[in-house]
Amino acid sequence: MSVGAPGLLAQEDRVERAFETALPRSPWQLFRARLRADKVALAALGTIVALVLIAIFAPLVVKLAGAPGPNVQDRSAVDAFGTPLGPSSGHIFGVDPLGRDVFSRTVYGARVSLLVGIVGTGVAVLLGVTVGLLAGYYRGWVDTLLSRLVDVVLSFPVLLLGIGIASACSLGNGCVAGAVTPGVRTVILVVALVSWTSIARIVRGQVLSLREREFVVAARSLGASNRRIVLREILPNLTAPIIVYSSLLLPQTILLEAALSFLGVGVAPPTASWGWMLADAADNFDTQWWYMVFPGAALLLTVLAFNLLGDGLRDALDPRTER
Amino acid sequence: MAAYILRRVLWGVVLLVLVSLLTFAIFYVLPSADPAQLRAGRDASPATLHQIRVSLGLDKPLTVQYWTFLKHLVLHADLGYSYFSGASVGSLLLDRLPATISLTLGAVVIWLLAAVPLGVVSAVRRGTWVDKLTTGGALLGVSMPVYWLGLVALYLFANDIGKLPLLPGAGSYVPFTHDPWKWLTSLILPWLVLASTFAAVYARLLRGNMIEVLSEDYVRTARANGLSERRVVWRHGLRAAVTPLVTLAGLDVGLLLGGAVLTETVFGIPGIGRLNYDAITHADYPLIQGTVLLAAIFVIVANILVDVAYAYLDPRVRET
């Protein structure tokens, strides 16, 4: 976090305070009305939908644009000294030193970013919510143990932890007895492992106050099982903060994936990834600007869209926002 | 209060041990380069390799190795020797620390100086173009990958490769003691780049806090009592709104002192983050352990300081 995501701590704080009072059960209509009125958030949502579609239909997009595939090495697009050619009608974003089309790679790069961003965030949220629920509901030694675990992870330099795990798991058959194979899965694991702690803290805090509320006490006195209380009574009340926090976490995980790839421990080549492209471009960005500008702009646009949507969701779900 | 601090410090020490254990597990148990092979030659026989392992203590069980490491650390403040360069880890850390401290402290000053006025103004003038510009810019700042921003900054302003050669570029860092002026100019670009992301986060946070605070009862009362708006904003509003920011700054400084890998990489600054990254790529375990521990110490100390400050202000905290 020291490097990729300075925002998380701050956002955690915001989210926590925004949901100090749990939402009433059904504010969805209000939420939808508010979101519909938020043009910026809608535009961001539109952008994200477009990006997801581009990622899913990347082969089609590339074909329609008349570009070669992301791994096609066009020998003729590199001169005798190995200098790649810049934007031209044949390669609208230029090519990289291997003669691969930068447009095509930028389009395919969306796949890695979004996949790692969405799945990585999903895993982190799942992990964080589980830990937060257990710690907050059971309190006592469970809470102590889990909170201390969070402490340990938080005192680790997060990006370095990521680099370490990524380099360890990208050897041979991967790690954890082969469950985590090198490539995208490793990156997802790393991203999730370094991102789950903040959501665990938020959920724990919420659960601590929720478990004393009347409806929980009532359920308990009616003899409901712990499992039922946690899943049926408490969890639904956490939906709003979880949604908001996930949406704020998502752009951070995308940045983290790109940072890992930039440092050479992300997805394996030749898979196109924006972070990888930027790392490659760093060698000659002064003369081959196209190689740095296009993937960088794509990354910026994606993260910006998710941040805007996250802001919009937070405002729409925040019970105190006045309109 | 003393008991509280003591408890926090003790837990901090336990945390450090846990962090070192985790590092040991990740980088040692999971495959890393074999230091005996790093040292031995292309034709070294298995017997030679074995002798090197014995001389480095690598033939012992992992638990013994870890225990030896802890013992040396506690009794002699000795972190061991880099497998790669053979230099002592302590000396390597000391050598890199000034660069990281320079980078961090300069950046934190800049981001606070930028974020506080921007946050306040956009909160007070909500909805105006100033606010829109600030919030928009802040959002952009939050979304910008710091290394990309660094590359763009070098592309534009570095005096060796930039289009508008204004400032020293990558690899120009010199220690303060060497040449203060060069030190200053070489750090301007990295400071600005590193600070931009943080400034964006802080401005956003401050704006939100400020809006909340200004709607609180006591501020309204102050206003009703006829205090000037300026006084209300700066005296009452800012003080309350800025406190969480200071806390956050403490934690962020702690994190950054552990090394800002990306910024250090892009600008070629010989700091702790880069040292750790290089150690990982070389699978240089003692150096990995040293850098991770140093980073953890900074984080833990920052946390303790922040918590103690909080406890000092709010006695209820001490009880929990």
Add this chain to the structure above:
Amino acid sequence: MRRSANRALSLVSLCIAAAIALSACGSSTTTGGTGASADNGAGGHRGGSLTVLTSQDMASLDPGITYASLDLNVLAATERTLYTYAPNDPSNIAPDLAAGPPQISPDGRTLTVKIRSGVRFGPPVNREVTSRDVAYAIERGFNPHVANPYASTYYGDIVGADRATGGPIPGIQTPDDHTIVFKLTRPTASLLAQATVLPLDAPVPPEYAKPFDAKAPSTYANNVVSTGPYMYAADRGGRVLGTGYVPGRSVRLVRNPSWSAGGDKRPAYLNAITIEIGGSPTVSGRQVLAGRGLVLADSPTPELVKRAYLHNRSQIYFSPGAGTNYAALNTAIAPFDDADLRKAVAAELDRQQMRTVRGGAVVGDSGSHFLYPGVLGFEQAGGQQGTGVDFLANPQGDRALAARYMKAAGYPSGKYTGGQTVQIVGLAGAPDSDDAQIFQQALQDLGFKTTLKLVDSTVMYARFCGLPKARVQACPNVGWIRDFADPQTVLDVAFNGNDIFPENNPNWPQLNDPAINRAMARAELTVGTQQRANAWGTIDRMITATAAAIPWLWDRQPNIFAANVRCVPELWNQGHCDFAYTSLK
């Protein structure tokens, strides 16, 4: 110029090297241009200081350990070995610490060297060097605390060396202060005399170094003493670490007050040499081309080679014969235990493109066997024409031929359907990573599923390519460069089937061909330049025919320097400016 730590395996990146006389190279070089011409440096201006920029740290300052290119460069200015190469003559050894040519007994089993008198250690030792210091230097190479990488390869024939662990070796005798005698178990004295150009025999004062060597690992590097014209800046006690060497940051060389110019051929024009470590080659390279008093010790990026070649031709030097880069295919396990599959890969691979991403024709010739231009035996192995194997005939690859070999291997469609995923391990960082990806693409075009892992060179050799149990199937970024002017140093360790070790294995393709092994055993003992050229040239042909490794570049290492630097390239290394001969204009 990636350094590969102490374990040096070569790669172009590292180690030792050399090329034979320039004229030979000139005549055999077909493509590419040259930059500045090699200079012997005579008549340079005295004074001034040179700054060397490099992204890579030194592997070790210890002459008993180091084996990396930059280190050898530095040691050539700070140490005196028995024999050495003049910077512009990489094929004939010349006496340095030795007082005259090596005396080899008629049976080839005894080597006697007389040592020059009047050579003194630098501070803090300041005494005259004796034969005992040379003996100790070699003996400590066998000490596991020092663990010299090539001691057993080149000094292993000395009587008693097989049992040496740092103490006296019976086969090294010092009848007087100025004579050292090596007794050998095999008639290899002439090879040993040549091997003394490597820094292991640079004298080390035992009374000073023994306490350091008692530590595990030895800390002599932190306190190293010089005999050459330059020494590391050090504190009063001789401690270099922190003063003359800050790991990852800088090396500072100053004049050695104990050195006297008489009896040393090195002119030592410069007053001081500073090496600044850690800058990126992109930025440093530009600074070098535009600046004063600067040289770059890294390989310049293709972009910089192009710029220097087109606009600053006098500031770039292409060193001929800087090694062979090749892709090693693991012959021990599937799928490349099948020779036809290996040949298919060789035929498919666009070796010319692998060169293009490194800067094009100026940086070398697309290789077609392993003894590279300038090495003895190159012509005998087929020279520029190649050995005649069809799968290496076209540097751009031959798809039809590749398909034929696939058919021969039992894949009639021309695509691999064996289901084996090929693990490739290459070097991180352009242009090496680009080469790895071109290789990967060739495999994919043949229908192989692949995974590619890019790592640091140390990790690549120690964890993957040199570790048979890692079961890596292909290593596209390996390479070898000769240790001194003999073809054995190129082929023997890298392809000898008796050199396959469970770890630290330098025979990356794990080639174990009895016929080749037998031929090598004979060639090792062959005497006479022409005979050795024939013997090793034949072995090169045999190795090439197995397709266990695919040579893709005979490196012509580009080196760039500032306009006011009169660079004297070390042709025996990778053509970097020799600090002890280079001067400022």
